[in-house]
Amino acid sequence: MDRDAAGAPDRGGTGRERWLDAAAGPVVRPYAVTRGRTRPNGEPLDIVTILVATGRRPAEPGRLSRQQRRMLALCRRPSALADLASDLDLPLGVIRVLAGDLLDSGLVDVQRWSPAPDPLNANPTGRPHAGAPHTDPNLLRKVLDELRAL
Amino acid sequence: MSSARSEPHPPEPDAPTDGASDGPADGSADGPRVALKILVAGGFGVGKTTLVGAVSEIRPLRTEEALTDVSVGVDDLDGVAAKTTTTVAMDFGRITLRDGVAIYLFGTPGQERFWFMWNELSLGALGAVVLADTRRLTASFASIDYFERKGTPFVVAVNCFDEADRYEPHEIRTALALDPHVPVLLCDARHATSAKEVLVSLVEHALRLVGGSRVQGAHP
Ligand SMILES: Nc1nc2c(ncn2[C@@H]2O[C@H](COP(=O)(O)OP(=O)(O)OP(=O)(O)O)[C@@H](O)[C@H]2O)c(=O)[nH]1
Ligand SMILES: [Mg+2]
Numbered sequence: 001m002d003r004d005a006a007g008a009p010d011r012g013g014t015g016r017e018r019w020l021d022a023a024a025g026p027v028v029r030p031y032a033v034t035r036g037r038t039r040p041n042g043e044p045l046d047i048v049t050i051l052v053a054t055g056r057r058p059a060e061p062g063r064l065s066r067q068q069r070r071m072l073a074l075c076r077r078p079s080a081l082a083d084l085a086s087d088l089d090l091p092l093g094v095i096r097v098l099a100g101d102l103l104d105s106g107l108v109d110v111q112r113w114s115p116a117p118d119p120l121n122a123n124p125t126g127r128p129h130a131g132a133p134h135t136d137p138n139l140l141r142k143v144l145d146e147l148r149a150l
Numbered sequence: 151m152s153s154a155r156s157e158p159h160p161p162e163p164d165a166p167t168d169g170a171s172d173g174p175a176d177g178s179a180d181g182p183r184v185a186l187k188i189l190v191a192g193g194f195g196v197g198k199t200t201l202v203g204a205v206s207e208i209r210p211l212r213t214e215e216a217l218t219d220v221s222v223g224v225d226d227l228d229g230v231a232a233k234t235t236t237t238v239a240m241d242f243g244r245i246t247l248r249d250g251v252a253i254y255l256f257g258t259p260g261q262e263r264f265w266f267m268w269n270e271l272s273l274g275a276l277g278a279v280v281l282a283d284t285r286r287l288t289a290s291f292a293s294i295d296y297f298e299r300k301g302t303p304f305v306v307a308v309n310c311f312d313e314a315d316r317y318e319p320h321e322i323r324t325a326l327a328l329d330p331h332v333p334v335l336l337c338d339a340r341h342a343t344s345a346k347e348v349l350v351s352l353v354e355h356a357l358r359l360v361g362g363s364r365v366q367g368a369h370p
Binding site: 046047048049050052077078079080082085086089090091092093111113132133134135136137138139140141142144147148150 | 186214245249354362
């Protein structure tokens, strides 16, 4: 099943992109508010991708939509796409496209995760875990301890 | 500008936008530094919303099942949202831990037609909780199949409804034909402590799967 959320790159930008879901029908269809694009340029943004404002000033503030300005303000504090969708009360797909625009214009960045060196929980190799957060034993142990303590 | 937001992090127009990780260690005033996804799945009415609500504050979140073609101006997104009658609501909750670590919980409708959401949600997820009701165990088959196929770590939490007969976890494991390593536990999704235990069990399981466990014999 190919669809944008699963990460199949869409390089067309033809305005004809459609992903069909067996039961649900068209998953995404182009819509005018995002100028026909159904997904941001570049890498797909996960629902928990964290965006943070770069602090750069918009070259043409007037070109930002009201929603993008609100999004940019929210991103002064790192915010996941899910947070933005919830706070702005917009569907996730719309957030994705608007976020793509802010990324393209350098107003926000994706917050990259790098494991903090933790002397107490250092793994036997002493090297930080190189993979994704959800497979980092040190991070999972930390989450476990804190969950238990809640 | 700062609209009605219940979260304790209104945008601070005067705050510096860099040095985001220099704030308080409890992570409540700062945004998340790293976000971990946990899915809550299971059949109709099995307690997904209840579980997410028991461990976190539920917040509204919509995604699109299908969007109708609309033609509106760039500044009229609210109009678009109103016309997309096919948006799907998810249960969304966040647990903020210290040092900018946050758990994002997503409760998704169980029917197969919503699997397009799961495909995205399960990618890079810490794991999933499959809620089950002993009166309708078959309703959890689809979720279990799904996560087994995707290789997503999952636990099965049997919601103890008052009217339902009680079974031992091992009986449920057999009935569901689960791999021996998949944790099965009984829970009451209405109670924070019980719901939290489910998450603890899932994180322990995920940790075992990445080979970083220092937890011994944590679960039956
Ligand atoms: N006795 C008991 N009742 C529960 C438990 N969990 C949920 N309920 C009740 O079961 C009903 C359904 O729970 P929900 O959380 O709405 O279930 P859901 O999975 O979100 O339902 P859908 O979103 O409609 O699929 C509610 O009335 C809950 O109060 C439980 O552990 N024990
Ligand atoms: Mg529900």
